[in-house]
Amino acid sequence: MLxxxxxxxxxxxxAPVFLDTDATVDKVVALMGQAASExxxxxxxxxxxxxxxxxxxxxxxxxxxxxxxxKLVRSAIEIPGPEISKIAQAAARHKITAxxxxxxxxxxxxxxxxxxxxVIGDNGKILGRHRKLVPTWAEKLTWAxxxxxxxRVHKTSVGPLGVLACGENANTLARFSLISQGELVHxxxxxxxxxxxxxxxxxxAIKVRSAAHSFEGKLFTVVxxxxxxxxxxxxxxxxxPRARExxxxxxxxxxxxxxxxxxxxxxxxxDQEGIIYGHIDxxxxxxxxxxxxxxxxxxxxxxxxxxxxxxxxxxxxFDDGADLENLDLNESGENEVGRPxxxxxxxxx
Numbered sequence: 001m002l003x004x005x006x007x008x009x010x011x012x013x014x015a016p017v018f019l020d021t022d023a024t025v026d027k028v029v030a031l032m033g034q035a036a037s038e039x040x041x042x043x044x045x046x047x048x049x050x051x052x053x054x055x056x057x058x059x060x061x062x063x064x065x066x067x068x069x070x071k072l073v074r075s076a077i078e079i080p081g082p083e084i085s086k087i088a089q090a091a092a093r094h095k096i097t098a099x100x101x102x103x104x105x106x107x108x109x110x111x112x113x114x115x116x117x118x119v120i121g122d123n124g125k126i127l128g129r130h131r132k133l134v135p136t137w138a139e140k141l142t143w144a145x146x147x148x149x150x151x152r153v154h155k156t157s158v159g160p161l162g163v164l165a166c167g168e169n170a171n172t173l174a175r176f177s178l179i180s181q182g183e184l185v186h187x188x189x190x191x192x193x194x195x196x197x198x199x200x201x202x203x204x205a206i207k208v209r210s211a212a213h214s215f216e217g218k219l220f221t222v223v224x225x226x227x228x229x230x231x232x233x234x235x236x237x238x239x240x241p242r243a244r245e246x247x248x249x250x251x252x253x254x255x256x257x258x259x260x261x262x263x264x265x266x267x268x269x270x271d272q273e274g275i276i277y278g279h280i281d282x283x284x285x286x287x288x289x290x291x292x293x294x295x296x297x298x299x300x301x302x303x304x305x306x307x308x309x310x311x312x313x314x315x316x317x318f319d320d321g322a323d324l325e326n327l328d329l330n331e332s333g334e335n336e337v338g339r340p341x342x343x344x345x346x347x348x349x
Contacts, residue, residue, distance in 0.1 A: 004184075004282035005159045009222050010040035013255035014273045015229035016051040021075045024051035025083050028100060029090040035275055036094035041122070042158045042280075043098050046226035047165050047189040048115055050083065050102040051075055053226065055247060057138040058195040059240045068239075069142060076105035076113045079129055080329055084118060092124025097156045099163050099187040099224075104131065106144070108315065108325045115143045117163045117189060119154050126329040127154040133174060136167040149312040149326075153181035159282050163187045169209040177308045179217040180295045184282050186213055190225040192271075194249035203251040203270055215262030217295075218288040220280050225253045227273050260285045 012031055017023035028045060035043045047053065052075065056068040077083040084102070091098050097120065104116035115132035131146025151174065153162045162178035162185075169175065169188045178186065188210060193202045206223060214221045228247050236243040256268035257278035265278040292298045312326045 004285070005157070006279070006281045006283070007041040007158045008039045009158075009185075009220075009257055009278050009280050010035035010038070010043040011222050011224040011255040011257060011269075011276050011278075012043065012045050012049075013225050013227060013253060013269045013276070014046075015227045015232060016049050018229065018232045018235055019052045019071055019075045021051045021077060021083060024049065025086055028087050031275065032087075032090050032094055032096060032098060035277075036096050038275075038277060040277060041096055042156075042161075042185070042222070043096055044187045044189060044222045044224035045098070045100045046224045047101040047117075047191045048103050049100060049189075049226060050077060052103070052232075053191045054139065054142040055195065055228070055232065055243075056236060056240065057141045059236070059243055059246050062141055064239065065141065072103060072142065073105060073111060073113055076103040078105050078107045079116070079118065080126070080327060080331060084120075084126065087118075088120050088124040088126055091120045091122060095122045097122045097158050097161070099161075099189065101165065101189045104129070106325060107327075112144050113142065114146055115139070115165055116146070117150075117165055117187070119156075119161065119163060119187075121154075122157050127156065128152055129329060130163050130165070132165045133168060133171070147313040148308055148310045151177045151308055151310060153178055153183045156185075158280075159184045161185045161187065163189070166190045169213060173306060175213050175217070176294070176306060179219070180306070182295070183217060184219045184285050185280070186217070186219055186221045188213070188221055188223045190223065190253070192226055192228050192253035194228070194252035195246045198249075201251050203254040206254045207256075207264075207268075210256065210258045211262035211264075214258040214260055216292075218260040218285050218292065220260060220282070220285070221258040222278075223254065223256045223258065223268075225255045227253050227271065260288050 056065045104114045106112040117130045119127040130150030135143040153160045160182045162183040210221045257265045269276045
């Protein structure tokens with residue numbers, strides 16, 4: 001008997017506490033509790049929500065932006081680490097599955113950071129992390145490219161869950177790699193982006209990408225997008241006089257829940273802060289696949305062959321097998337809900 005989950009999903013649209021990691025983590029925990037109190041069993045947070053997006057790279061030159069890059073590196077977190085453990089504890093406490101965008105610092109290289117999305121189960125276990133494969137345009141001044149190790153669909157209490165960050169949702173092969181693993185719930189996280197040009201409508205771009213992935217894969221997409229707060233504008237305005245002009249254009253942020261027919265469920269949240277909710281019934285993913293199932297009968301795998309390298313990349317290989325960067329995501333002297341792990345404590349003595 002095939003039993004597919006039905007659940008309430010939440011998508012957060014708000015700004016982080018700019019470059020304040022601890023305060024933003026507290027905000028994540030508070031919003032998680034708020035969504036859980038409304039009956040949500042899944043919550044998605046925006047791209048690099050902990051705790052800043054590098055808007056300076058879009059409004060200044062690389063030399064001017066150097067000090068801001070250092071601020072971002074200093075505020076970035078390591079995984080595993082105390083910040084993500086605090087969020088994981090909240091997920092376990094509220095029994096809610098979550099995806100959270102963070103700036104992740106490479107523990108073996110303090111000048112290397114990644115645009116990372118962390119997937120956390122409702123038991124507080126860190127199920128995986130996905131590092132953005134290709135930073136977009138000006139983002140290349142900030143983040144290192146990720147690898148394929150995070151292109152995975154995770155078994156969760158709300159169904160098979162995959163994630164991609166912002167522009168990755170326009171990468172056909174990345175999307176198909178998730179669809180081919182049985183993805184039924186897709187978390188797409190974004191940032192408000194008013195700075196690309198007057199002819200670019202970020203809201204429409206998010207709609208098109210989300211509808212395409214949901215319709216092609218016959219699955220649900222939960223879109224979470226950040227906003228640009230007055231705090232962010234005021235901070236950047238001190239170094240970049242055009243910051244306010246460039247960062248206040250409307251139609252730059254949208255959060256929504258999209259069904260397997262490519263249609264938005266309810267009303268999207270555009271530019272404003274808040275949490276939107278939607279009821280998801282994964283049973284709705286079955287009937288549309290009778291017509292188009294691109295990971296099954298509606299494909300020709302004798303003609304097409306996609307191969308995905310999911311090996312984690314390392315800067316060096318050591319003969320004793322040590323891999324300081326790619327630790328088990330829940331191994332930090334604590335278990336998945338933040339309590340000391342007795343077995344690991346013994347091994348560390």
